[in-house]
Amino acid sequence: MTLSKKVFVKSYGCQMNVYDSARMAEILAPLGYRPVDAPDSADLIILNTCHIREKAAEKVYSDLGRLKPIKSERGARIAVAGCVAQAEGEEVLRRAPYVDMVFGPQTYHRLPEMVARVERGAGAVLDTEFPPEPKFDHLPAAEGMSPVSAFLTIQEGCDKFCTFCVVPYTRGAEYSRDVAAVEAEARSLVARGAVELTLLGQNVNAYHGRDDGGAVIGLGELLRRLARIEGLARLRYTTSHPRDADEALIAVHADEPKVMPFLHLPVQSGSDRILAAMNRDHTAKDYRQLVGRLRRARADLALSSDFIVGFPGESEADFAATLELIRDLHFASAFSFKYSPRPGTPAASLDHQVPEPVKDERLQVLQALLREQQDAFNRQSLGRVLPVLFEKPGRHPGQIVGRTPYLHAVHAEAPESWIGTVRDIRLVALGGNSLAGEPITDPERISA
Numbered sequence: 246m247t248l249s250k251k252v253f254v255k256s257y258g259c260q261m262n263v264y265d266s267a268r269m270a271e272i273l274a275p276l277g278y279r280p281v282d283a284p285d286s287a288d289l290i291i292l293n294t295c296h297i298r299e300k301a302a303e304k305v306y307s308d309l310g311r312l313k314p315i316k317s318e319r320g321a322r323i324a325v326a327g328c329v330a331q332a333e334g335e336e337v338l339r340r341a342p343y344v345d346m347v348f349g350p351q352t353y354h355r356l357p358e359m360v361a362r363v364e365r366g367a368g369a370v371l372d373t374e375f376p377p378e379p380k381f382d383h384l385p386a387a388e389g390m391s392p393v394s395a396f397l398t399i400q401e402g403c404d405k406f407c408t409f410c411v412v413p414y415t416r417g418a419e420y421s422r423d424v425a426a427v428e429a430e431a432r433s434l435v436a437r438g439a440v441e442l443t444l445l446g447q448n449v450n451a452y453h454g455r456d457d458g459g460a461v462i463g464l465g466e467l468l469r470r471l472a473r474i475e476g477l478a479r480l481r482y483t484t485s486h487p488r489d490a491d492e493a494l495i496a497v498h499a500d501e502p503k504v505m506p507f508l509h510l511p512v513q514s515g516s517d518r519i520l521a522a523m524n525r526d527h528t529a530k531d532y533r534q535l536v537g538r539l540r541r542a543r544a545d546l547a548l549s550s551d552f553i554v555g556f557p558g559e560s561e562a563d564f565a566a567t568l569e570l571i572r573d574l575h576f577a578s579a580f581s582f583k584y585s586p587r588p589g590t591p592a593a594s595l596d597h598q599v600p601e602p603v604k605d606e607r608l609q610v611l612q613a614l615l616r617e618q619q620d621a622f623n624r625q626s627l628g629r630v631l632p633v634l635f636e637k638p639g640r641h642p643g644q645i646v647g648r649t650p651y652l653h654a655v656h657a658e659a660p661e662s663w664i665g666t667v668r669d670i671r672l673v674a675l676g677g678n679s680l681a682g683e684p685i686t687d688p689e690r691i692s693a
């Protein structure tokens with residue numbers, strides 16, 4: 246079939262959205278749509294949005310404003326998908342009446358019908374249901390090459406109800422895909438060239454999928470089963486809740502070398518008072534002990550985390566406790582945010598909201614400490630030999646780029662035939678966003 250129409254999908258926010266965006270592009274291929282990487286020439290523009298913080302949500306409205314002329318000049322169709330669509334569907338159509346389709350993360354498998362309706366001129370579509378049929382049962386099997394490092398959604402939604410977070414409202418109740426469906430998708434990705442899989446879920450270690458025998462298995466066992474796939478070299482998972490890291494998951498870090506020694510395990514705060522107000526259901530000590538157990542299981546494990554500063558009621562002492570936890574545990578990387586009150590979440594209506602300038606200052610102090618730790622971690626990798634999975638050609642001729650187990654980007658002079666393979670690389674210099682590496686064996690000899 247000729248793909249005569251063009252679709253541009255822009256992802257905001259988390260990796261789940263990146264995965265969903267790729268699936269949307271795949272669903273549209275049978276309708277004649279080919280993905281393009283800019284909106285200017287597209288016939289259909291999909292903004293796959295994020296509602297996690299106010300800034301992310303507002304960005305969508307400013308982008309829509311910029312797209313309006315493309316719509317009026319060329320008649321391109323515009324769709325708003327994802328969590329802003331789910332949370333504020335009607336509001337999107339009110340603020341941007343030229344939008345043609347608004348649909349949430351759970352209904353994009355219905356895209357063909359929605360597009361057909363809009364193409365018939367039957368008016369704007371709003372679909373923010375949580376449908377009874379899981380969308381995964383209705384997504385077509387993917388075709389074509391997959392990237393060397395591919396995402397695979399295994400779990401969606403969240404039942405944790407942290408008091409700051411919109412996810413339980415926008416993504417809905419927790420849902421785990423069946424083991425057979427996950428395995429089939431994993432095998433298909435590997436058959437099409439993936440060497441690394443990152444299992445995705447809003448709360449991925451809450452995974453409890455049913456296998457063919459009817460047994461319910463957790464993430465630890467799922468990782469073990471996926472690790473048996475030949476040709477698959479690396480497994481990762483994100484993002485996790487400390488409460489759901491069980492013995493089986495810790496054990497798989499100890500004895501399954503395909504599971505990478507790098508873990509994103511958000512703690513949010515180091516203060517027990519704030520953790521309780523956030524409804525995180527664990528203390529700072531629980532988190533420290535969990536990190537201890539993980540590091541005993543895998544001595545070279547590095548950690549990453551999310552932090553929120555300025556949660557309602559956060560005192561100087563609470564903030565100091567967060568800094569202390571960071572100093573004690575050391576993080577190889579981290580994301581940190583000022584608390585952003587989200588409509589409909591319990592924390593938004595709490596008293597003692599922290600003034601903006603105080604949040605600003607705390608964020609600066611926190612980020613300086615985290616940057617110091619990240620720099621130290623990167624410096625400490627210099628001179629070391631680490632396995633690098635090469636993913637694609639680099640910016641300069643003769644160069645290829647890949648990642649270490651710790652997700653450092655590495656560029657090296659090496660043959661393109663190394664793409665899709667893991668090689669031992671000595672890290673020799675720190676650049677702006679990547680490390681320079683040198684093969685420890687002669688590339689000519691190996692590729693011959």
Ligand code: 5AD
Pocket residue numbers: 297298409410411511513551552553582583584585586587
């Ligand atoms: N304000 C600030 N940060 C938030 N996060 C989630 N909700 C909010 C909010 N209302 C952060 C948390 C979470 C990450 C994905 O986004 O740190 O782990």
Ligand code: SF4
Pocket residue numbers: 403404405406407410411412413447448486
């Ligand atoms: Fe949100 Fe994560 Fe808490 Fe779930 S566990 S409510 S996704 S922060």
